[in-house]
Amino acid sequence: MPFKTLDDLTAPLGLTAVVRVDFNVPMENGRVTDDTRLRVALPTIRKLQSLGAEGVVLLAHFDRPKGRRVAEMSLKPIVEPLSALLGQSVGFAEDTPDHPAYLDAENLSGGAVLLVENTRFHAGEETNDPKVAEHFAQLGDIYVNDAFSAAHRAHASTEGVAHILPAYAGESMRRELTALDAALGNPQRPTLGIVGGSKVSTKLDLLKNLVSKLDYLAIGGGMANTFLFAQGYDVGGSLCEKDLKDTALEIMAAAAQADCRLLLPLDVVVAQEFKANAANRTEDIGAPLTDADKIFDAGPRTVDELCKIMASAKTLIWNGPLGVFELPPFDAATVAAAKFAAQQTKSGKLVAVAGGGDTVAALNHAGVADDMTFVSTAGGAFLEWMEGKVLPGVAALEA
């Protein structure tokens, strides 16, 4: 790892750590409805405590208050569920101009945990104002970033502060970076990517980066229609970005140039109504389609071919479903590919890393999210990383 982790800290610490976490949890009427992100933060908090940290000060953003104090966007509702999970009461710092958070942070002892109010209540958080970074740095002696999902933003609490205090990757950040490195940084070959989802336009950078790095790339979902159309195949009334025809051809040429073998659908499942259990039929590509026909999934021959390639691959990186997985039976290709990936991973033949908003939902739908090597819930940060971009929050840890 090109950056320091908590393993580089030696006990007894006797310090206070400022930890950036992701507590942007789903909330309804001031109650946390899914505590996954709170659980994700526990290993880092506990490790710092076991190393002898006097205080653990937690920084997090919630929603988009745009630099103003918005009561409904307070982090206060986190205190109770976090205390329950930790089995210790967590303090809360309002962090107002009259009573800045360092007044609450300076006397922590014995591994006390203090949650600081929404970082984005400071106007300078999102602009990475050095004054706000300094304000956060005053809260402790070392900085730990455990929020990979916020690392694509250069904000005061994710980037600026990392240049002021000695900076470390937290446990969840380390796990994520290790998995991503195994998938795309230094993967075992042959490598296979699966990219699906709705549109080519939102995943251009991602496709370009992947064809330059992978041995095989399967393209599915709505975006495959644009590739089929670009090659002159009939796509009927399917979702298709016809204006991106040339872009699709460029990506195909780039893949050929880079020796990345593309797998586009060989057959497709077609229906006329966008609803569950709509009447449907399977067609080979090239079959004539009417304007009423819409491609909603990849067909069984495509899935067979994909699984054949997956059986020979050592690494899989996956973003985006192969079809409209929300509406059965148009989940069939996604579910079959996911189950095969899970089986290969469980038998130790494949390292499988997946991520992206709907991808996580699709793998959960297939019941195999836990069988993958790693499933990232980081959303935007995961996609930017798949695009080959430098994530400022990660880069700052390397400095």
Ligand code: ADP
């Ligand atoms: P992700 O969030 O996984 O990165 P996207 O947001 O780009 O992926 O796309 C996911 C959506 O794509 C899903 O809602 C799915 O229904 C839709 N989709 C997949 N295949 C098709 C298709 N053939 N036609 C229309 N929509 C599709």
Ligand code: MG
């Ligand atoms: Mg999405």
